[in-house]
Amino acid sequence: MLGAFKLVFGALVVGFLLIPLMAILPLAFTDSVFLTYPMSGPSLRWMNTLAESDAWRRSIVNSLIIGTGATIVSTLVGTLAALGLRRDLVPFAGVLRSAFLLPMVVPAVVLGVGMQILYARMGLASSYTGVIIAHAVLCVPFVMINVSSSLAAIEPALERAAASLGASPRRVFTNVTLPLAMPGVLTGAVFAFATSLDEVVITLFVAGPNQTTLARQMFSSLRENISPAIAAAALIIMILTFVLIGVAKLIPMLKARKAAAEA
């Protein structure tokens, strides 16, 4: 009795969690003009729309530019800070550590209003720099979490061994610490890119019409003119995210396998 309930409940929740991830994807290949089932037939017309329509194509290019910029900025400052905070040598390290996660907590709309006010004064409104910086702020926590956890997993004995064998602190860092932390940095970068790719709210506040990203374009189509182009865009976003996350998860596994083979 309890076993049957467990099975049914578990299956229902798994369905509830997973069906909405997939329901939209087949519609990327519908040939109807409506974003609804049943599909009348397979076609690539909406994929073509994405590639050919000015608004969609520009938004994809913008997402790549802004995502890359935000990833570079956040990975750089986030990784440096994670390294600096590693051994509690900085005053208020604990406070800083929680403060660096705050961009994840503060409601996006609130930060958006503040950034809009500030950008108007700084002359950063409706500029690529402004959008990249805003996205980077949101990406920093993901970089911090991933890099810090990979740094925490490094066996201190390894670094001590390298130092006792005569390596200078710089060499210990470049030859031991950095390679071991690299998977965390990469995962952080991937999450940063995925965050930027999916970000809508802050973009609504700080981007001008020239910086419309794919996510923002999707959001305004969902509000104003729903078409299967949205499903095609969703497919692209999902493929991009999953390929990136797949890569980030694979790299440490491949490295481990290689290390095992060499040993």
Add this chain to the structure above:
Amino acid sequence: MIRQRLNACLLVAPLVVFLGLFFIWPLWAMLVTSVQGGTVRETFPQTAIALADWDGAGEPPAAAGDAIVADLRLEVPTERFGDSVRTLNSQYPGFRTLLPRTARAVREAPAGEKVDLAGIDPRWTDRALWLVMKRAMPAYTDANLLAALDLRRDDAGAIAAVPPEMAVNRATMTRTFVISAQVTLLCIAIGLPFAMITASLTGWKRNLLLVAVLLPLWTSLLVRTASWMILLQDNGLINQALLGLGIIDRPLALIYNRAGVLIAMTHVLLPFMVLPIYASLLAIPKNLLPAAAALGARPWQSFLHVLLPLAMPGLLAGSLLVFMVALGYYITPALTGGAGDQMISSVIAFYAIGTANWGMAGALGLFLLIPTTALYLVYGRLSKPAGAA
């Protein structure tokens, strides 16, 4: 050692500066804007500075004339300009014609040339008019903060409620808390049993359930919300299935109402509930439940007296997290809710993007920021001892 400390500080410094500039400062700017003196001040920033030192008794300072000319040359959103004109006109009838006329004359005059205000309109020599302008732009005001709570200052300066037909913010705030609480309860109702089932399974079955929780976390929020729109609409998959099975004979209204918001938000936030509960369940020693059973506890008794208390830290952390994140939601209610299901974020976005009224947006934002930050602090306190135990 000192060198190492210095190096560590240098490494942290870029992020401190970066977040100080682009995270703390924006929030501070929002706070300041919300208590600054209203739209008139925003429309005439230089005039405000020029009039700041004038005591209102003697002649208005000569710089004020130049300042207002400079301010009128700026591009200002039409709504904000109109707002300022209305505010001023209510104190000194005549601004409604005076300001547009002056603005036109100033913009037609070649840049850099001195503009003779009195020549455009003799009313500019009236001291009373300048006094009205000065009073309409106080340096600091609680007007926005009060308005965010549906309050205002009456003519005598006492705090009073706004007329009921204009009082919408408190209702929106209440609704925001109610929706967040509903979503949290739904997440508990689904997440607690689901986490218990996951923890009780082993092997591929447990992995399947865990992947089902993690995959949505990695999927774009926008894609998930768009998907729910397809599932929930009148001719969506759910209604088609129910109609096909003959359970209903007309489509259920599942979207653009509260049901749509609750379904989509519960889906998005469920992983944040399941994962902490699951983590705290894993920490429970395996032999406790058999021990309880051996001592004669019925299954519901061992659930109530053994499992639930031990899962409590996870349940509490998950609930706080879900509630806190739900408070600030914008995208999902905007896309799946109706006009009566909009949360505080929508109102903030309306003021900031729709009407460029940053003072109001900032004041409402403050009332969203305070509970969120408070909950985060509680969450931080709560999750530390739980992790240590």
